[in-house]
Amino acid sequence: MKSKISILFVAMLCMMACTDSSSVRDVKGAYRYKTTGKVTLEENFAGATKADTLVANLDNESGSLEIVSLHDGDSILMTIDQMNGDVIATRGTMDGKRLNFISYNRTLEVPTDVYYRDTITLSIGSLSRDTVLVRVVHEYETFDIVVKGHADVYENNLIFDLEYAGKSQSSERTLRGKGIRSLAKKN
Numbered sequence: 001m002k003s004k005i006s007i008l009f010v011a012m013l014c015m016m017a018c019t020d021s022s023s024v025r026d027v028k029g030a031y032r033y034k035t036t037g038k039v040t041l042e043e044n045f046a047g048a049t050k051a052d053t054l055v056a057n058l059d060n061e062s063g064s065l066e067i068v069s070l071h072d073g074d075s076i077l078m079t080i081d082q083m084n085g086d087v088i089a090t091r092g093t094m095d096g097k098r099l100n101f102i103s104y105n106r107t108l109e110v111p112t113d114v115y116y117r118d119t120i121t122l123s124i125g126s127l128s129r130d131t132v133l134v135r136v137v138h139e140y141e142t143f144d145i146v147v148k149g150h151a152d153v154y155e156n157n158l159i160f161d162l163e164y165a166g167k168s169q170s171s172e173r174t175l176r177g178k179g180i181r182s183l184a185k186k187n
Contacts, residue, residue: 024069024076024094027153030187031065033080037180039110039164041141043173056110058180061085065158065184067099099151099158106147108164109140110175142169149180156186 041054063082070077074094078101081087092101116135121128145166151158160182166175 028067028069031184033065033184035061035182039175039177041173097153103146103148108143108145114139143175158184
């Protein structure tokens with residue numbers, strides 16, 4: 001009889017130690033999300049006194065987000081599945097109505113406009129005129145970035161305040177962005 005009571009007591013202690021906090025129970029589940037914002041691209045040229053700076057609007061990004069409990073009080077696992085992109089997992093904690101997560105690495109495609117200028121000289125008799133033709137090509141540049149931030153919980157919604165920082169895979173450009181917003185709505 002004593003052994004049964006001991007086993008029952010140990011089982012109850014384990015269940016109490018492995019329970020989720022109420023904030024984790026409220027936030028765990030499946031979400032769909034959309035992210036938007038602006039980033040600053042900066043490139044330093046050798047011998048230049050000023051960096052070439054460009055502000056780029058990010059394409060809207062969407063996908064699904066899953067938050068599961070790690071059964072360790074306020075600890076969670078957040079899995080981000082970008083539509084046509086990466087799948088990322090990071091850990092975090094709930095602090096009341098705020099979700100704090102560990103920064104994670106990912107790639108980011110940034111839309112940029114490249115301007116090509118050509119000069120054509122037109123000569124008619126003794127008259128000569130230079131004409132500058134400008135052609136704009138929309139391209140994407142890939143960056144390896146670190147994402148930091150947190151999310152505030154509002155009923156069935158998470159509002160993320162994100163910060164991006166990274167470096168281009170193909171040039172010497174660096175990327176930084178603050179105040180990038182992502183809204184996740186529970187399914």
